[in-house]
Amino acid sequence: MKVIGFAGYSGAGKTTLVEALVALMKQRGLKVSVIKHAHHHFDVDREGKDSWRHRKAGAYEVLLASDKRMALMREYEQPTELSVSDMLAQLDPAVDWVLIEGFKHGELPKIEVWRQQQDRLDKGKSQAPLYPHDAMVMAVATDANHDLPQTPTQPVLDLSQPQAVLQWLLDHADSLQYRN
Numbered sequence: 001m002k003v004i005g006f007a008g009y010s011g012a013g014k015t016t017l018v019e020a021l022v023a024l025m026k027q028r029g030l031k032v033s034v035i036k037h038a039h040h041h042f043d044v045d046r047e048g049k050d051s052w053r054h055r056k057a058g059a060y061e062v063l064l065a066s067d068k069r070m071a072l073m074r075e076y077e078q079p080t081e082l083s084v085s086d087m088l089a090q091l092d093p094a095v096d097w098v099l100i101e102g103f104k105h106g107e108l109p110k111i112e113v114w115r116q117q118q119d120r121l122d123k124g125k126s127q128a129p130l131y132p133h134d135a136m137v138m139a140v141a142t143d144a145n146h147d148l149p150q151t152p153t154q155p156v157l158d159l160s161q162p163q164a165v166l167q168w169l170l171d172h173a174d175s176l177q178y179r180n
Contacts, residue, residue: 012115055073
């Protein structure tokens with residue numbers, strides 16, 4: 001499997017780009033998995049459903065399965081930070097690509113998604129780009145390449161052209177092969 005991360009600050013367009021890439025890859029007959037970083041409290045279950053009741057009763061894992069879908073939910077008693085490698089190990093190894101959204105400080109090859117409005121302060125923190133100091137940033141996808149805070153040494157991709165981003169990924173597929 002080939003693995004690439006998409007890193008950037010909230011609102012930069014990571015989800016929109018990953019969504020477009022998944023659709024384009026599927027059109028080409030590629031099998032794609034996605035890992036998405038979520039905040040502390042999220043739920044994929046609904047209150048009152050049997051699976052929710054089993055989790056609330058104390059089950060460590062609940063696996064839901066039908067002829068169309070499978071979902072595994074695992075409850076940690078203590079906060080547990082899984083590494084990207086831990087998460088990748090949970091996926092079907094037969095997939096062609098894994099697109100990872102978030103984990104901007106993870107040690108994996110990534111494309112930084114940068115929008116012009118990121119130059120502003122957000123929640124009191126400066127949104128400095130990753131690409132000048134993160135060797136794992138292989139390219140920068142942006143809608144404002146003339147407004148980047150620093151000129152990248154990495155290739156600059158047009159955020160509004162997911163087909164071109166896909167072509168870049170395909171051209172660099174060998175360097176994105178995951179080796180655990």
